[in-house]
Amino acid sequence: MRPFVFINIAMSADGKISTRERRQVRISGTEDFSRVDRIKAESDAIMVGIGTVLADDPSLTVKSPELRAGRVAAGKDEHPIRIVVDSAGRTPTDADILHKGTGKRIVAVSRAAPRERVEALAEHADVIVAGDETVDLAALLAELYRQGVRRLMVEGGGTLIWTLFEQGLVDELQTFIGNMVIGGKDAPTPADGTGFLREEDFTRLRIIGTERLDGGLLIRWGVEKG
Ligand SMILES: NC(=O)C1=CN([C@@H]2O[C@H](COP(=O)(O)OP(=O)(O)OC[C@H]3O[C@@H](n4cnc5c(N)ncnc54)[C@H](OP(=O)(O)O)[C@@H]3O)[C@@H](O)[C@H]2O)C=CC1
Numbered sequence: 536m537r538p539f540v541f542i543n544i545a546m547s548a549d550g551k552i553s554t555r556e557r558r559q560v561r562i563s564g565t566e567d568f569s570r571v572d573r574i575k576a577e578s579d580a581i582m583v584g585i586g587t588v589l590a591d592d593p594s595l596t597v598k599s600p601e602l603r604a605g606r607v608a609a610g611k612d613e614h615p616i617r618i619v620v621d622s623a624g625r626t627p628t629d630a631d632i633l634h635k636g637t638g639k640r641i642v643a644v645s646r647a648a649p650r651e652r653v654e655a656l657a658e659h660a661d662v663i664v665a666g667d668e669t670v671d672l673a674a675l676l677a678e679l680y681r682q683g684v685r686r687l688m689v690e691g692g693g694t695l696i697w698t699l700f701e702q703g704l705v706d707e708l709q710t711f712i713g714n715m716v717i718g719g720k721d722a723p724t725p726a727d728g729t730g731f732l733r734e735e736d737f738t739r740l741r742i743i744g745t746e747r748l749d750g751g752l753l754i755r756w757g758v759e760k761g
């Protein structure tokens with residue numbers, strides 16, 4: 536068993552989620568950031584890859600005091616569990632994700648992670664070991680389910696999202712398309728990695744809903760075939 540897995544990602548009109556320098560850029564506006572805060576608050580956990588932690592240093596906290604209060608009134612922690620997928624335990628011990636906001640953090644590492652890194656991270660987070668060289672995502676999701684996570688939001692980046700699609704581990708994709716062009720053949724996209732080669736392997740999607748926000752467009756896609 537695994538949680539319901541949905542991805543939320545903001546991309547430019549030309550399909551980029553950052554610049555070629557992999558610098559954090561603002562693609563969403565205030566309306567979309569409010570929506571993102573809401574769907575975060577509705578999730579049990581929120582997960583990113585180590586590339587996003589190193590590039591953006593996100594906290595992944597719920598920003599609205601009202602949404603945090605609503606979670607507490609429902610008997611939950613103020614913030615969803617924050618999870619980093621990080622084979623070698625490279626998450627800096629002063630990263631915002633380990634310090635900002637109350638509640639539980641998980642760093643998922645592989646068996647190849649150096650022991651001293653695992654010990655350092657274990658002072659700030661629960662450490663889950665899954666996989667030999669890279670994190671075994673299916674095993675991680677099974678363990679998260681065992682720990683009570685039913686709704687998991689994935690916020691990026693493109694490398695982690697690609698592997699989740701490749702392994703058929705995604706149920707829904709929410710794409711906000713901002714009204715700008717970023718360009719650059721080396722700028723990251725919502726699903727990077729190696730990509731599928733054969734049409735029969737492509738992940739097939741169906742539109743669940745659309746909404747105009749911040750001069751851009753939100754598209755919610757359901758996964759037909761993972
Ligand atoms: N616009 C938006 O909404 C968002 C944009 N971004 C942007 O995305 C970029 C970062 O994306 P990216 O560099 O692709 O990094 P990711 O956040 O996708 O992290 C990828 C890393 O995760 C680790 N990992 C461990 N196990 C796995 C696995 N099984 N499958 C995949 N990855 C695994 C790998 O590092 P290791 O081998 O060391 O474990 C891998 O390199 C930044 O530029 C950031 O600004 C990020 C989030 C949202």
Ligand SMILES: Nc1nc(O)c(N)c(N[C@@H]2O[C@H](COP(=O)(O)O)[C@@H](O)[C@H]2O)n1
Nearest residue numbers: 545560561562563591593594595596690
């Ligand atoms: N929805 C969305 N729109 C953008 O324009 C973005 N740049 C991002 N980035 C994601 O948000 C994370 C920041 O989280 P915190 O505010 O620090 O909690 C960042 O790491 C990306 O995952 N998202």
